[in-house]
Amino acid sequence: MIDTPGLPLTLLAFILVIGPLVFVHEMGHYLAARLFGVKSDVFSIGFGREIAGWTDKRGTRWKVGWMPLGGYVRFAGDMNAVSQPSAEWLALPADERNRTFQAKPVWQRAIIVAAGPVVNFVLAILILAGFALAYGDTRTPPVVGTVLEGSAAATAGLQEGDRITRLGDRDIAVFEDMLSYTRIHPGETTTVGFERAGQGQTLPVTIGVEEQTDRFGNNYRIGMLGIARGERVTVSIGLFEAPVVAVQRTGEIVSMMVETIGQIITGRRSVKELGGPLSIAKVSGEQITLGVDAFVFLIALVSINLGFINLLPVPMLDGGHLLFYAIEAARRRPVGPHVQEWAFRGGMAAILGLMLLVTFNDLGNFGLWRSLARLIG
Structure with missing residues (x-):
């Protein structure tokens, strides 16, 4: 007999996994920006139309979008997709301009961007350290x-x-x-x-x-x-050894991710094994029925995935920004805005293509294509 958690529990579990992890990721960006004096205009969990929100005393709009598939922090001065100085930015008063993202040196911008994925890894390490303490x-x-x-x-x-x-x-x-x-x-x-x-x-x-x-x-x-x-x-694992064990386990998980991606690229593993948000939702519902330990471990795995994927050197992802900052640091001047713009367009197209692929796979794993084939036949 096949156990099914049901749609309401699956949706709840998915929100309990993705919501906190997106919040933690974006909070990493936000706190690093505050550390370097960058004002944040918007802190959003979810995309699309705002369904709830408020504005704090610093002028940051905290909001929740209706599509819970990610989030973002929009920094002051982010007036274009590549976060480069523009005529509009140069027209800002000096004090206001100094609190924008573009005004900061490249190393500070890199830290702000890297802080999101890093916090995801830190959260996973804390969870795995807790498991090591509890269970050895x-x-x-x-x-x-x-x-x-x-x-x-x-x-x-x-x-x-x-x-x-x-x-x-x-x-x-x-x-x-x-x-x-x-x-x-x-x-x-x-x-x-x-x-x-x-x-x-x-x-x-x-x-x-x-x-x-x-x-x-x-x-x-x-x-x-x-x-x-x-x-x-x-x-048994002591308090000081637990983080070491957790870092080792995190490294092993990342190594396994890199290896399986390599197997897909080289054709040794089918692209049908790639899953997206629908697969995460399905697994979330299943794991929550197995108990707290299984569900919390899933949160650690998804957090590692989120951190790893965002560090890939693909424009539109944090890793893509970091790649351009590395080039800027080496050249002592930023990459031209037109080059960045086309790179980000290409990155967006690649991400959308991947999303279509994994959604197609997810629907196939749910049996949709087999059901349609039977109806047509």
Whole structure:
């Protein structure tokens, strides 16, 4: 039987995930701007028509838009898409102009822009540190407990008691490292390094493929070696070690994101696996039914995703701005406004194209295209 959280709970869960994360992201921009004396005209959660809002004593309009798919902070002086000085900006009184974004040196503008993604990573690290404190850290030795008959490990020649030291280009320190690697490399042929009776050996291995279906009816294609671990080892984590563990886990998640994106670009993974807001909403609804821990962990994952994506060097994203600031710092003068304008148009087109693709995928995952095909047929 397939469990479904229902549309109301799914929408609520989606808002509880996206709303706070967008707020935290934009608050990073806002607080960094205040630190350097930049006035913020608008702080918006959501896009489109304002459904609620107020203006504070500093003149910042805090508002909520009807489309909860993001947010923005509009700084004083942002009179064009590329945030470059214009005739209108030059006409401002000197005191007012000094409180605008364009008036600040490039390093301050870079910090303001980077603050949003950085805060997303900081939030995720705090959440993961809390999990490490509460539940400890799993550090099971990468020793083969049993080898499943007919599995990839059995075919490769691995035996009980072998200590795995390397898979492909990745060193294996704990059993969980091996699981993380195999899950995202189904069907791939690589090498496995291991120690047997104190001697190091290397064997070729083709990672097995397993199709799994969870309680919500979602299908997954994951890689497996077919090795059972020995007794799970979990160590307690102290207050000072927890942030270190959290940073390591965050780095592992980012590394996995980079690797899966590379697999999509090179064709080893289907673009159909890319998901968008509809997929996030679906997963949010599912995870909230699994309990607080699962839902909070999802928030950490989405926060890492939000920070990572925004740092990509794509115009219109924070990373695109940072790229132009790096060029400006190297050239000692900004990139021409026409070049930036065309770059931002290209970035906008790319983002819209990606949004269309992931929405098409999401609708397909929901079964819309199959239903339409049946109706037409």
